[in-house]
Amino acid sequence: MAGNNTVGTVAGEDPPAAPPRPAAGSTGDQPPKRKMSKRQRAKVIRGVQYAILIAAVLLIIVAADWGQIQRAFFNMDVAANLFPTVITVALGNTIFYTVLGFALGLGLGLVLALMRLSSVAPYRWISGIYIEFFRGLPAMLVFLAVGVGIPYAFDTRLDRNVQIMVALGLVGAAYIAETIRAGIQAVPKGQIEAARSLGMSPTRTMITVIIPQAFRIVLPPLTNELILLTKDSSLAFFLGSTLAQQELAQFGREALNTNQSMTPVLVVGVCYLIITIPLSFVSRALEKRFGKGVARKQAKASATRSGGQ
Template identity: 55%
Template sequence: MQYAVLLVVLVAAALLADWGQIASVFFRPRLVVTALSQGLVKAFLNTLAYSAGAFAFGLVLGTILALMRLSSVGPYRWLATIYIEFFRGVPALIVFLAFSLLPLAFPGLKIPFGTYGTVWVALGLVSAAYLAETIRAGIQAVPKGQIEASRSLGMSSGRTLRKVVLPQAFRIILPPLTNEFILVTKDTSLVYVLGLSRGAYELTKYGRDLANTNANLTPLVVAGFTYLLITLPLAYAVRRLEARNARGR
């Protein structure tokens, strides 16, 4: 019955759709060639650079926040909790808007690496709030017996954290970290609010700009599919990691 219902839905959708209109609006061949040849590669590389830099910044800051959350020092825990709850509750778009207005609030302020640095910091601040909770869960998942064994061998608490706890924690949380990188990659579509020059366009801004110029959505569709070159290999890697961890257990 479930297969029959699915088949009926697919056939109905195929019969009701205006395929000529769909091809004209979303998949016009001439505009597909135009989108592929007028800077898509540069926009793809920019998106990859924005994603990698923001994730690296968020990972470092998220690790620090996770350790603060687990600290025995009360003010550290409170500060980390306030940060995490604030940036998890505020939309990333608002964070980008705030960063676009920073030069007005602080005349002469320049973030290193220009647009790239601004994106890394703005998006990394948001990503760090989510990564902090993931990393904290990974640290707490490390068996306490291993920590006690390390301390009994004469290792300091700092060395135990670096040599024993964090390596195992990151191995445990590698799949969700990969998922977070996928989310960061998609969040780079919000970079347009910074007012980019053409050479700094990411995929969504590139596709939308070309779509507006040609009054057709085909370039935006092409840009959207290009994201899959980043997200699909990562999603496949997540499934492989989860399967390997399941076999290890």
């Protein structure tokens, strides 16, 4: 019997006690704490942001003097007195001045873009200097130079519409030129090689092949340039005007001084949005349409190359 007692216990003695369990606060038997995933942290951060935003909105709603805001910005009597002149005169003049400036800027910008890509070095230098100069100047200085500097320098006075067209066109051409240049360089070289292989001259290739394709590429950014020129037309008030020549910004300024109310500014802002928001939708639609067309052409060309290999 003694041989069976191999653990070292003596007959009549209690077996050794089990080892003590770790205390409740010990990490011995506890599973490790789960950390929040990135998605959970993002949800928490987003929830905190929403809570802060809601609290800020509620604070504004509670603290704002809505009666004073209504009298200052939403005075219906003042707004009624602005119509229909704000539409028939101010809005119409803004659109007219923008179209004049964009027409000159587009034509001059195309010439500058071709000069920038020319193999003749002086053309590239002239174009580069012009673009950098007018992109670096504030548009207000250009309006003052055209409206005040030209009459002093040449002892002549241009028609006001011509002054606005020249000022907007000079500024817009610098930006439009770079946009068109990028569009021309984005046309695949294979198009040029194909046209030249058909016997087309470089000039005919540029006019009939490259430029049409480049304009399809740059239509969305050109629409953005049109929006910028619409807002820059507000600088025409530096040239002075009669009531019939006022654009939106000057009309709103005169109405603000007359009525001592911010309502005219709000009405004029809505009129600007009537122009710019549809142009923004047109820009996005053109970008989506022509972007899909370019993608389809690239996919077709890739499939053709793959099939020929």
